[in-house]
Amino acid sequence: MRIASLQNQRGPFLGVRRGDGYLDANAALPDLPRDLGAALRAGLLDRLAELAALTSIDGLLVRDAAYRPLVTDAGKILCLGVNYADHAKEASIQKPDYPVVFSRFATGFVGHDVPLVRPRKSTHFDYEAEFLVVIGRRGRAIPAERALDHVAGYALLNDGTIRDYQTRTSQWTVGKNFDRTGSMGPELVTPDELPPGARGLTIRGRLNGETMQEASTADMVFDVVSAIAILSEAMTLDAGDVIAMGTPGGVGFVRQPPVFLKPGDVFEVEVDGIGTLRNRIVDEA
Structure with a gap:
């Protein structure tokens, strides 16, 4: 469904x-x-x-x-950073032994086929192709063997990031939360349509039709089961909460020269079996 x-x-x-x-x-x-x-x-x-x-x-x-953004009323939008080994390497960050977690907020997201907005304050607008998990059943201290019982489904996310603001401090919150810089959708795909934990699917990020990111979801450092089990050690995961599972290598800021999103660009996130999330880029009015 x-x-x-x-x-x-x-x-x-x-x-x-x-x-x-x-x-x-x-x-x-x-x-x-x-x-x-x-x-x-x-x-x-x-x-x-x-x-x-x-x-x-x-x-x-x-x-x-x-x-619209797939989940407009999530109590928590939790995002995993450097959760693919190749992205950790390209960003010169050690592969984490424990999930790197940050939060995004609802005002940062638009839906599928709705423009992403490059802010007036920066031209360092980067793309991050990801898939996400939507929690369907409340739980705390969820054992790994029951983690997938708490999943309502999966969707796609572009964790659009304002890189110069992200690196101003050791905390990434501001650079990850400019209004309308991320997208979420297009559809919640229920688990019966996908492999357990959405594992082993090809994920791609395309800029103007050119593939910039490509990996398998089997390459994640922490998979869906681990993320749910570890996060729920600390906090209650409620129905409607979102966990974004991180981006693979190939992001724009590490390229030579760097590649940042500009007005007129179109960025697509694609995961086999889930679909394609597409957004064009406009400048903030």
Whole structure:
């Protein structure tokens, strides 16, 4: 099953993929929250699955909606840094023995096919192709053997980063959180469509059609199971929380000469079996 956070002239809604369109889940289920996190916290994923199986869809199919960020109401957006060995090497950072974790916030994200915004304050706008995990069931101190039971699904993320601000301090928060510099989507893909832990999938980052990043999700230092188990040692992971799993090598700031995103560019994140997340770049007005 594939679920998107969408918006049209009638307002925001959740859509369940059907062919070349989406079933309007809120039209079919009037009590369904319009944000994915709230729907997961209410335990309504099974009702969405029932909707996906409907054979009669008269009046429910929508083809003219815009994408919102997949999770607009996450309690936590946790991101793993230097989680691919080749990226740690290119950034001259030692491969971590414990996950490098930082946070992003909702105002930093746009949806699929919505422009990313290069801020007025910097031209050092870099790309980072990633996939993410959405937590579907609350838990604390989750054992590794039960970690995947807490996954609602997977999606894609561009962890767009303002590099000169990221390196101003030892903490990355500001450089990772300029408004509308990251994207999240296009769809939540439920675990039944993918290998366990989304392991062994090819991940690519493409700039204007040229492949800049390519790796396997099997190359992560900490995989999905490890990330959930380790993070939940410290904090409760709630339904709707997001864990971004890090980016492979090939980012722009380490290239010679450096490659930074500029207006008119198009960056795509692709993971086999999950899909493609695409955004063009514009300057801040």
